[in-house]
Amino acid sequence: MLLPLLLLSAAGFTVLTTEFILVGLLPPLARDLGVSVSQAGLLVTLFAFAVAASGPFLTAYFSRFERKRLFIVVLLLFAASNAIAAMAPNLGVMALARLIPALGVPVFWALASETAVDLAGQERAGRAISVISFGVICATVIGVPTGTLIADAFGWRAAFVALAIASLVKAAMLFAFLPDHRNDQPQPRLREQFRVLRDPRVGGHVLLSVILFTGMFTAYTYLADLFERLAGFDGQVVGWALMAFGAVGLIGNSLGGRYVDRHPLAVSLIFSVPMALGLVLVVPSIQSLPLFAATLALWGVTQAALFPVSHVRVMKSAPQAPAFAASLNISGANLGIGVGAIVGGRVIDAIGVGALGYAAAAIVAVSVLLGLLLLAAGGGRPPQAGEGAVA
Numbered sequence: 585m586l587l588p589l590l591l592l593s594a595a596g597f598t599v600l601t602t603e604f605i606l607v608g609l610l611p612p613l614a615r616d617l618g619v620s621v622s623q624a625g626l627l628v629t630l631f632a633f634a635v636a637a638s639g640p641f642l643t644a645y646f647s648r649f650e651r652k653r654l655f656i657v658v659l660l661l662f663a664a665s666n667a668i669a670a671m672a673p674n675l676g677v678m679a680l681a682r683l684i685p686a687l688g689v690p691v692f693w694a695l696a697s698e699t700a701v702d703l704a705g706q707e708r709a710g711r712a713i714s715v716i717s718f719g720v721i722c723a724t725v726i727g728v729p730t731g732t733l734i735a736d737a738f739g740w741r742a743a744f745v746a747l748a749i750a751s752l753v754k755a756a757m758l759f760a761f762l763p764d765h766r767n768d769q770p771q772p773r774l775r776e777q778f779r780v781l782r783d784p785r786v787g788g789h790v791l792l793s794v795i796l797f798t799g800m801f802t803a804y805t806y807l808a809d810l811f812e813r814l815a816g817f818d819g820q821v822v823g824w825a826l827m828a829f830g831a832v833g834l835i836g837n838s839l840g841g842r843y844v845d846r847h848p849l850a851v852s853l854i855f856s857v858p859m860a861l862g863l864v865l866v867v868p869s870i871q872s873l874p875l876f877a878a879t880l881a882l883w884g885v886t887q888a889a890l891f892p893v894s895h896v897r898v899m900k901s902a903p904q905a906p907a908f909a910a911s912l913n914i915s916g917a918n919l920g921i922g923v924g925a926i927v928g929g930r931v932i933d934a935i936g937v938g939a940l941g942y943a944a945a946a947i948v949a950v951s952v953l954l955g956l957l958l959l960a961a962g963g964g965r966p967p968q969a970g971e972g973a974v975a
Contacts, residue, residue: 601727714841797920833888
């Protein structure tokens with residue numbers, strides 16, 4: 585069981601690094617393409633909105649396909665798109681290069697999550713998802729910072745070349761070592777999967793992901809810009825700072841995966857509150873390096889924990905169609921990422937980068953209020969397969 589999960593985690597690292605790589609590249613990319621940082625940030629919005637719009641439909645359609653071949657095709661598409669990004673002469677071509685992988689992210693992530701749960705069993709769903717999510721955290725620990733360091737040394741285009749090569753390598757690894765896997769359980773028809781959308785409580789969980797990820801990425805999208813303009817870090821230091829921020833996320837990923845099976849919604853709230861506190865403190869603490877490091881650690885741990893927690897929370901709200909529910913969470917999270925990038929850009933233009941933490945914390949506070957409402961509406965134990973979804 586462990587080898588397939590690790591292979592999917594390694595592939596997920598490349599998939600999610602492709603999505604998040606711009607966090608560390610926005611300043612030099614914007615300068616080279618002759619646009620503002622907030623305009624370049626719209627590339628994050630484009631990627632996220634494409635995932636949000638296409639995710640449920642593509643996942644529902646491709647869920648019938650054999651997983652190994654599907655995952656390999658997705659990685660080959662990522663290799664091609666990253667090669668195009670490396671050669672992009674302007675923002676329009678870069679937008680096209682970002683659109684292609686955006687269509688593959690929800691398919692890969694939702695079906696890899698379902699495959700992981702199939703292998704581990706529902707009772708260990710959280711830990712299985714945390715193994716897959718390890719690739720997500722490594723994308724922030726290693727992928728994004730390494731991309732930033734490569735960009736500082738060789739230019740931002742070299743980071744996309746490295747991603748194209750990594751995508752090809754991961755496709756070859758899956759071809760050589762991942763066993764064929766087709767879900768033995770009968771797959772629900774498209775109409776049955778879309779019936780999940782009628783449950784208002786499932787909708788409430790997806791809305792919670794939208795708001796929560798909006799808060800996260802209002803600030804996280806522009807973290808490199810915050811490091812440059814407020815902390816005064818140069819490109820190399822920004823890369824190492826992003827790596828440290830992601831490294832503490834390994835703790836959060838482990839904690840989230842360990843506790844989410846007990847009470848997904850309550851655990852989501854438990855991590856959201858301290859994350860809001862970290863966002864509020866990030867700018868006031870910037871004059872003291874130890875306090876700044878502690879604040880970033882609090883933010884990094886809690887944000888990383890909420891990736892697997894949110895994913896499992898939505899999947900368990902609709903056990904009759906877990907892959908489709910996973911795609912709904914991916915779409916909701918990416919809608920939040922896109923909105924967060926827009927909000928963060930507007931905050932920077934209107935008030936300044938120093939206001940990002942406060943704006944993000946206010947949005948996370950709204951998600952906490954929604955979570956409390958869902959909890960009051962019946963957020964007890966996760967439903968079992970065959971039962972109606974509960975909050």
